[in-house]
């Protein structure tokens with residue numbers, strides 16, 4: 001990691017090539033993964049700020065806690081399965097195995113779609129039970145934060161569907177190795193975000 | 205043994221060579237074309253912002269002479285001016301414009317890491333500008349709530365643009381943030397991963413450091429604006445009460461209840477203060493390089509400069525509430541933010557000392573870019589010192605929301621970065637266009653701008669001490685404001701009109717030179733950093749011809765004792781530096 005290695009350098013004294021025969025990036029990972037990791041930090045900032053807003057707004061007197069529907073447990077399970085399947089797909093491609101990659105990869109996406117469908121159902125049932133977005137800030141935060149999470153997941157599904165098309169149109173699992181790797185990372189991130197959100201929403 | 209360069213050690217990047225005009229200049233993925241698109245669009249938007257400011261200055265200087273400037277239009281002009289200048293001009297120009305142009309060249313790369321994403325970024329930026337401009341044409345016009353967009357006032361019927369205007373503004377900002385994030389990921393990953401062989405982070409020119417850290421700030425601060433924009437849109441469109449308290453609008457109670465306007469202020473300024481450094485840090489970087497090249501000296505205290513940039517970047521996230529001293533905060537809270545605010549002045553002052561020490565005993569060439577760079581040191585010291593006043597709670601309370609604040613942030617964030625923009629454009633113009641500009645006109649442009657802006661902003665400090673509030677359409681008859689304040693206001697307006705018009709010198713010079721300017725030398729200032737060492741001027745697609753450069757030294761080898769030239773390019777190997785001795789030997793041979 002050349003950023004940290006050379007911070008104490010006195011660049012005015014040291015001449016000559018530093019490093020090997022090749023240009024070196026600061027990180028060994030593929031550039032896409034570096035970019036995704038930075039993006040995950042950005043997304044965490046977004047979610048954290050909403051959380052801070054949530055906690056501050058909660059203190060005000062008009063806050064009426066929302067009792068989250070039990071269906072959220074089921075949705076959570078769907079997302080967990082989705083994440084596990086991605087991890088599985090990643091592990092197989094890493095060991096250059098090919099069998100089951102398709103199953104795992106397609107399955108992961110399908111479970112994510114089911115999760116989103118589950119969220120939509122939850123929103124609808126809350127609506128029909130009279131928990132409208134404007135009737136209380138707790139409701140507003142609920143729709144806002146779960147909606148934002150779903151949008152992030154949709155973004156991930158877009159990449160997933162592009163790679164799925166590659167697979168379906170005769171591509172080999174090794175062609176989408178990077179994309180499997182990135183999706184896995186992203187899904188785990190979104191799972192963690194969801195767990196934190198879920199804990200926050202259902203305990204307050 | 206001499207090192208044999210590997211001809212094809214280039215990054216495994218497929219260069220996609222454009223052929224048609226459209227591919228080359230419209231849907232281009234070349235960072236240099238994208239930089240010019242970004243910069244051009246930013247400057248265009250900036251001109252709109254400039255014209256708006258001249259219009260509202262008309263009202264202040266010559267009240268009620270231009271009848272179409274009614275109170276509503278005045279507030280809309282002030283608001284749009286502020287937002288345009290901060291976000292759509294300076295942020296876009298420094299990151300999208302200079303960032304795009306300089307990073308790959310200064311890093312010795314062929315392009316950004318993700319050229320397609322880069323192209324997408326500029327088109328999304330265009331979309332955000334279109335949405336912003338559309339708000340001038342919708343019913344009710346653009347928002348007039350002040351660039352800080354504070355609810356509830358921004359959303360109430362008394363404020364112009366409270367219906368469509370504010371909605372479009374918030375959407376435009378959200379779209380801009382998407383563009384800035386796409387661009388930002390690119391700049392950061394390019395700096396981290398695409399530096400050429402031998403180019404360590406500590407050998408990068410300060411321009412890259414400034415833009416790099418500013419981009420990180422943008423990535424982590426814009427989310428706060430996004431969050432506040434989304435929540436405010438919910439309040440307006442869906443009737444939620446995140447920020448909107450229970451309130452009565454012209455006699456009728458609104459549906460909102462219990463929201464917290466202060467929460468919005470915290471979110472806004474958690475973005476807003478880093479934002480000022482998103483603009484300042486690239487300016488710091490660019491000006492450091494201009495000063496060093498034209499003083500023929502290495503930048504003083506390079507490592508300190510890098511650490512100061514990083515320290516300022518980090519600290520800028522914990523000072524935001526100094527914009528909210530008058531919001532009724534707990535005194536300890538104010539104490540904390542006053543302390544952090546004064547602490548951030550330390551690395552900032554350090555940078556100023558280093559710029560001055562870079563000039564010390566330099567072999568200074570008073571070229572036009574150097575005029576602007578030295579002018580920047582003046583205006584920045586000036587604006588920085590008033591910042592120290594405002595950072596102290598007790599001094600800020602009476603000055604807050606007065607013209608003193610307007611003077612402070614225009615010196616520090618208006619004039620200073622703009623002087624750097626001019627310095628940088630003049631400095632790199634020969635490389636970007638391949639032509640030289642007209643030196644005399646550029647210097648005239650400097651004096652008009654520098655002296656003119658002092659005429660505008662120096663009196664504003666005094667108006668602030670008198671207690672003249674900012675954002676007022678008319679002062680009315682107030683006991684504590686003497687009638688002579690109006691004379692000062694008239695002077696300021698005249699100066700503003702003068703400065704506005706004199707920018708024609710700048711645009712005329714650049715446009716004229718593009719066609720008729722003398723052909724520029726590839727490295728007319730004798731600069732050591734990589735962007736001046738490209739095989740072609742202007743650099744062609746792919747920047748470096750057949751093989752990427754290798755870097756053997758930092759970017760500041762100026763006036764090295766014993767060297768034949770007063771600069772050694774970064775890609776000159778350490779044992780191949782031409783020395784005086786070599787030259788003597790050569791001369792002996794000839795003799």
Ligand code: HEM
Pocket residue numbers: 352480481483484526527528545546548549552587588589590591592594595596600603604605609612613616617
């Ligand atoms: C030396 C360090 C600085 C200090 C101590 C400082 C302090 C302050 C304080 C306390 C305020 C709030 C005044 C009020 O509203 O009553 C303020 C306003 C402002 N400062 Fe600074 N500042 C510094 C540097 C900068 C820099 C480098 C920039 C931009 C490049 C900047 C841009 C602004 C802007 C835009 C505002 C006004 C925002 C508004 O109310 O609309 N400041 N500054």
Ligand SMILES: [Cu+2]
Pocket residue numbers: 476477480523524526527
């Ligand atoms: Cu600030």
